[in-house]
Amino acid sequence: MISLTMALIHISIADSNTYVIHEVYVFNLNGEITDLTYEELQNALQLAESTPNSALLIILETPGGELDAALNIVSSIENSKIPVIGFVYPTGSYAWSAGTLVLMSTTIAAMAPGTVIGSCEPVEINPITGQEVFINESKILNAISQYFVEVAEFRGRNATFAHDCVFYNTNLGPEDALKYGVINFVATDLDSLFNEINGSTISGVTYYVINPKVTYYQPGIGYQVYEVLINPTIQDLLAGIGLFLAIIGFAVRHYYLAGVGIILMIIPMLTGLSVNWLGLALLIIGLAAIVIDVHAGFTTHASLFITGMILTVLGLILLQPTYSPQSWLIATNQVEARIVLYVLITFVGGFGGLIAAKVIGIIRTRPLSERLYWPINDVGTAVDDINKDEIGYVRVRGEYWRAKALESVRKGSRVIVVDVDGDTLLVKPST
Numbered sequence: 001m002i003s004l005t006m007a008l009i010h011i012s013i014a015d016s017n018t019y020v021i022h023e024v025y026v027f028n029l030n031g032e033i034t035d036l037t038y039e040e041l042q043n044a045l046q047l048a049e050s051t052p053n054s055a056l057l058i059i060l061e062t063p064g065g066e067l068d069a070a071l072n073i074v075s076s077i078e079n080s081k082i083p084v085i086g087f088v089y090p091t092g093s094y095a096w097s098a099g100t101l102v103l104m105s106t107t108i109a110a111m112a113p114g115t116v117i118g119s120c121e122p123v124e125i126n127p128i129t130g131q132e133v134f135i136n137e138s139k140i141l142n143a144i145s146q147y148f149v150e151v152a153e154f155r156g157r158n159a160t161f162a163h164d165c166v167f168y169n170t171n172l173g174p175e176d177a178l179k180y181g182v183i184n185f186v187a188t189d190l191d192s193l194f195n196e197i198n199g200s201t202i203s204g205v206t207y208y209v210i211n212p213k214v215t216y217y218q219p220g221i222g223y224q225v226y227e228v229l230i231n232p233t234i235q236d237l238l239a240g241i242g243l244f245l246a247i248i249g250f251a252v253r254h255y256y257l258a259g260v261g262i263i264l265m266i267i268p269m270l271t272g273l274s275v276n277w278l279g280l281a282l283l284i285i286g287l288a289a290i291v292i293d294v295h296a297g298f299t300t301h302a303s304l305f306i307t308g309m310i311l312t313v314l315g316l317i318l319l320q321p322t323y324s325p326q327s328w329l330i331a332t333n334q335v336e337a338r339i340v341l342y343v344l345i346t347f348v349g350g351f352g353g354l355i356a357a358k359v360i361g362i363i364r365t366r367p368l369s370e371r372l373y374w375p376i377n378d379v380g381t382a383v384d385d386i387n388k389d390e391i392g393y394v395r396v397r398g399e400y401w402r403a404k405a406l407e408s409v410r411k412g413s414r415v416i417v418v419d420v421d422g423d424t425l426l427v428k429p430s431t
Contacts, residue, residue: 018206019083021197022053023213026190029058033065033098036226038072039275044217049081055212057085057190058106064097067122067144074105074151083107083207087193088115088174096120100165105151108202109183110193111174117182118161118171120148141167156203158182190214222318226275229314235268242266256293260307263289279318286311374420375401379430382409386427394427403427 025048027041041058048056064070077084086106088095091114095103100117103109111117122135122144135141145166152162158181164170174186184202187193198209228234242264249258263285270281289308380396386405394403394415403425409415414430 017204018208020053020208020210021055021083021212022210023048023051023215024055024057024085024194024209025051026057026059026214026216028061028216029099029102030061031063033062033069033073033102035066035069035072035274036223036230037065038069038076040217040219040223041073042076043219045076045080045082045084047217055083055085056080057087058102060086060088060095060099060103061090061093062095062099064099064120067098070098070101071147073102077102077105077107078151078154080107083205085193085197086110087187087190088112088117089187089189091115091188096171097123101148101151104148104155104157104162104182107155108185108197108207109155109157110185110187110196111177111183112188113174113186115174116171117177118165119169120144120165121167121169152182156181222275222279225314225317226278229267229278230271235271238264239268256304259289259292260303263307263311275318279315281315282311283315283319286313286315375417375425376419377417379414379416380427382411382413382415382427385409385411391424394425396425401425 025044027044029037029041045056048054084106085108086095086103087110088099088103089110089112091112093112094116096117096119098120100120103117122140124133124135145163148162148166149159152159161170161172161177161180161182172180172182174183177183178186184200185193185196187196194209194212197207200207242261245261245264246258247261249255249261266285267282270278273281286308289304289311291308293302293304293308375396378396380394380401382392382394383400384392386392386394386403386409388405388408391402391404393400394417395401396417402423403415403417404421404427405415406418406426406428409427409429415427416430417425417427419426
């Protein structure tokens with residue numbers, strides 16, 4: 001009996017109207033749907049498509065989200081080379097609004113008991129106040145409703161529900177959704193879902209799920225860092241700290257400190273960029289900050305250098321390929337991915353070596369404690385008349401310092417600190 005069953009399966013595999021699933025990649029679509037959701041799902045889909053006899057399973061638990069992002073996700077799913085399974089799971093979950101659209105676009109749609117879909121009327125959110133306003137303009141409603149209908153009809157699903165969930169915010173539980181042809185199955189967990197799919201025919205294709213290997217897609221560290229940076233709380237924190245440092249820096253005329261503050265205020269403005277473009281922007285800003293600090297001889301107390309190093313590391317993380325146990329996802333072609341990675345490593349290594357050589361040279365010529373404490377290159381005021389090679393006092397940074405004049409200076413004139421001899425500043429008239 002077993003051999004006969006396997007023979008029948010092998011016969012079915014040869015049929016062009018069958019699809020055998022050996023590996024399932026699981027993507028968790030939790031929370032609001034954004035452009036980042038689309039980018040992560042696109043990577044997961046590319047990974048699944050690179051594996052023979054695979055399928056992508058999207059587990060949905062979402063209140064909805066951005067329409068543009070949802071439309072991009074629907075386009076990716078409908079043009080996928082492999083079956084995409086949508087599953088509202090676990091019990092108590094929901095896929096409202098844009099989440100319903102994503103579910104209806106999947107090749108196979110399922111819901112767990114106690115879940116809900118629907119409520120698809122578009123909402124406009126004020127970016128400043130956060131207030132939600134329902135859109136009732138017929139032009140917009142008709143366009144969105146027709147798109148929902150087309151997606152439903154493309155998968156052979158109930159177009160009436162697709163229309164009503166936009167105009168009347170209709171909601172359905174799993175049993176009614178199955179009854180009215182909105183979904184294909186009701187399943188309690190992944191195993192029961194695979195059992196339901198196994199041997200079923202959907203849109204003319206018979207699917208077999210044979211001991212599937214389940215792999216949970218994990219976004220790379222770049223996407224995780226990006227999620228942190230686009231968090232509104234983190235953005236407000238960076239902007240607040242940046243404003244504080246900028247005010248203090250300009251108040252005490254420590255313009256490099258003010259520069260650090262300005263950089264921190266710029267970062268939240270850049271988070272509207274995609275993950276790769278944000279990484280490139282942070283990398284450029286970080287390298288520029290490092291170069292400025294090195295050129296200034298670390299007179300900023302390394303504030304710009306440290307900030308630049310942090311931004312450079314963040315930029316490289318955001319630019320790095322998303323790594324999974326199977327492949328590098330920066331590009332479908334593995335050779336291209338490694339070329340990009342090696343170029344980045346070579347560039348960063350060479351630039352890092354140059355910076356390290358500069359730092360070592362500066363440390364060797366002047367101890368770290370002197371660089372942090374002595375006001376070299378600062379401008380002050382002569383407290384006494386000081387003849388050449390004689391000792392007197394000058395006022396620098398609001399404090400009185402013992403100083404030796406390399407050239408004669410007069411009381412009240414501006415002087416510049418050029419070096420230190422023991423505990424005595426070496427000064428000359430400032431030009």
